[in-house]
Amino acid sequence: xxxxxxxxxxxxxxxxxxxxxxxxxxxxxxxxxxxxxxxxxxxxxxxxxxxxxxxxxxxxxxxxxxxxxxxxxxxxxxxxxxxxxxxxxxxxxxxxxxxxxxxxxxxxxxxxxxxxxxxxxxxxxxxxxxxxxxxxxxxxxxxxxxxxxxxxxxxxxxxxxxxxxxxxxxxxxxxxxxxxxxxxxxxxxxxxxxxxxxxxxxxxxxxxxxxxxxxxxxxxxxxxxxxxxxxxxxxxxxxxxxxxxxxxxxxxxxxxxxxxxxxxxxxxxxxxxxxxxxxxxxxxxxxxxxxxxxxxxxxxxxxxxxxxxxxxxxxxxxxxxxxxxxxxxxxxxxxxxxxxxxxxxxxxxxxxxxxxxxxxxxxxxxxxxxxxxxxxxxxxxxxxxxxxxxxxxxxxxxxxxxxxxxxxxxxxxxxxxxxxxxxxxxxxxxxxxxxxxxxx
Numbered sequence: 001x002x003x004x005x006x007x008x009x010x011x012x013x014x015x016x017x018x019x020x021x022x023x024x025x026x027x028x029x030x031x032x033x034x035x036x037x038x039x040x041x042x043x044x045x046x047x048x049x050x051x052x053x054x055x056x057x058x059x060x061x062x063x064x065x066x067x068x069x070x071x072x073x074x075x076x077x078x079x080x081x082x083x084x085x086x087x088x089x090x091x092x093x094x095x096x097x098x099x100x101x102x103x104x105x106x107x108x109x110x111x112x113x114x115x116x117x118x119x120x121x122x123x124x125x126x127x128x129x130x131x132x133x134x135x136x137x138x139x140x141x142x143x144x145x146x147x148x149x150x151x152x153x154x155x156x157x158x159x160x161x162x163x164x165x166x167x168x169x170x171x172x173x174x175x176x177x178x179x180x181x182x183x184x185x186x187x188x189x190x191x192x193x194x195x196x197x198x199x200x201x202x203x204x205x206x207x208x209x210x211x212x213x214x215x216x217x218x219x220x221x222x223x224x225x226x227x228x229x230x231x232x233x234x235x236x237x238x239x240x241x242x243x244x245x246x247x248x249x250x251x252x253x254x255x256x257x258x259x260x261x262x263x264x265x266x267x268x269x270x271x272x273x274x275x276x277x278x279x280x281x282x283x284x285x286x287x288x289x290x291x292x293x294x295x296x297x298x299x300x301x302x303x304x305x306x307x308x309x310x311x312x313x314x315x316x317x318x319x320x321x322x323x324x325x326x327x328x329x330x331x332x333x334x335x336x337x338x339x340x341x342x343x344x345x346x347x348x349x350x351x352x353x354x355x356x357x358x359x360x361x362x363x364x365x366x367x368x369x370x371x372x373x374x375x376x377x378x379x380x381x382x383x384x385x386x387x388x389x390x391x392x393x394x395x396x397x398x399x400x401x402x403x404x405x406x407x408x409x410x411x412x413x414x415x416x417x418x419x420x421x422x423x424x425x426x427x428x429x430x431x432x433x434x435x436x437x438x439x440x
Contacts (some may be wrong), residue, residue: 014053015045016086018069018077020093021059032269032302032309034092040268041092041114043219048121053084067106068099078107090117094270097146115142115272122275130193137186138274144179147172197284208398208421209258210373212251213286215314216295217306218266221329225295225356226263229366246285254363255370258398262289269309276316283317290420291349291372292324293365298353299334307342325368328353332360377416382425384411388432391425 019038032040034057042052056077058069067074068091081089088110089103095113103111112120119142122135214222230249251261262285276283286292294310296303307326314320326348328338332355342351350368354361377400384391386409395401399417406412417425 013050013088014084014086015050015088015090016054016056016077016080016084017041017045017052018073018089018091019055019057020069020091021057022063022093024059024061032305036300036302037092037269041090041117044114044117044121045090048117048124050088050090052090053086054080056080064099066099066102068093068095068103074103074106081107081109088112090114094272100146114270115274118268118272119275130190130197133186133190133193135275137183137190138272138277140179140183140186141274141277142272144176144183147175147179208394208418208424209250209260210290210376210418210420211260211262211285211288212291212293212369213262213264213289214293214295215264215286215310216266216327217297217300217310218268220266220295220297220306221356222263222266222295225293225327225329225354226261228356228359228362230261248285253370253373254366257370257373259369259373262286267310267313269305271313276313286314287317287319287322289319289322290376290418291369292319292322293327294324295327295329295356296338298328298330298336298338304339304342323349323372325349325365325372326351327356327365329356331355332358373418376418378419378422379414380417380422380425381412381414382429384413384429385432386410388428391428394421395425 017038019034019041021034023034038055038057042055045052056073058073060069064070069077077089080086086109089107089112091103091111091113093113094115095103095111100111100113119135119139123132123139126132126135214226216222226247226249230251246265247263249261251259253259264283264286292314294307296307300306311320314322324347326338326342328351331353338351338353349372352361352365352368354365356362379402380399382395384395392411392413395413395415395417398421399415402414402416404411404413
């Protein structure tokens with residue numbers, strides 16, 4: 001399956017979707033409801049280039065070790081596949097390798113669980129070398145325990161026992177070894193690419209501007225907001241995971257300040273663990289940001305749970321303590337205000353209602369960023385030697401000068417600067433002092 005557009009001449013795959021309600025088996029709130037999850041699965045299917053032709057629902061009160069869903073529902077599903085001529089079944093849960101294999105055998109069509117579908121979409125939409133390597137690694141790690149599916153035909157030769165041992169098992173072990181070896185090679189290549197990305201991060205760290213990262217549930221409007229703020233030209237589609245690779249652009253604030261704005265991959269509930277692990281280097285952009293703008297789709301009835309899911313992923317990657325502005329997006333399509341419990345959170349920098357598509361609320365968001373920047377400034381008194389005109393230019397460009405006077409060729413300056421800039425100024429002045437001292 002390919003994302004979005006299908007290959008020329010390739011028939012559209014028809015899918016039966018199976019919605020699963022496991023609310024009676026769990027008590028966590030960090031998952032969206034069964035109906036919304038099924039609607040999300042349908043959008044995932046269309047994003048992957050698959051046409052949903054039928055939908056079944058299953059209230060699971062006891063998980064079947066063999067098929068996850070009950071025997072009666074398996075038979076109903078088999079009939080639906082035949083009736084609608086479906087070639088694939090999409091289960092809105094994460095199946096064990098055994099459950100997936102058994103369902104495939106009984107239904108005689110491809111059976112994909114939620115994780116495999118998301119992995120497929122990521123594979124189709126990754127554009128950068130790092131993104132492609134990360135997705136391939138996640139797919140192989142997902143595939144490894146499921147390799148037995150490729151050799152089920154060998155087990156039917158004689159019902160097991162004599163005549164069925166040897167070649168099949170040997171080939172299976174060969175395949176597993178090859179996959180493990182490829183996983184090792186991919187991790188090495190990703191490590192090499194990460195070193196290049198780390199160099200780029202260090203270059204950005206030398207830039208005196210704060211880093212602001214856009215985060216949020218997939219399709220919340222992050223890329224639209226990125227374009228509205230910076231004219232970045234980032235791809236915008238009404239599809240899940242339209243953007244995977246991070247994009248960094250300069251953000252010019254109304255008061256003359258500058259910042260770096262980065263757009264990152266959207267989150268989703270039950271995001272495959274393999275993807276979170278594989279994309280940790282990409283998500284490092286989020287962890288190292290000075291400020292997060294958490295974009296929320298105000299029109300989604302599950303917005304509060306989506307916020308909890310995003311916060312869960314942020315906690316997993318070590319970014320839960322980063323100052324955050326909650327951007328309540330798409331208010332042009334709803335009259336609903338931000339939930340009271342969200343707006344009252346004490347750790348939020350601000351809650352900003354806006355429409356990235358129409359521009360409504362954008363000035364207020366920029367003002368909130370500037371107020372945060374103002375609070376983040378520290379007072380710094382420094383002496384800049386005459387030969388360091390570059391530092392004086394940096395101060396004039398990126399800080400607010402409270403006072404300045406010159407004494408014997410040295411500029412004595414009091415400034416209000418961001419913590420990042422203050423640290424850079426101190427470091428460069430210390431290096432200058434060491435390089436000009438008599439003992440150096």
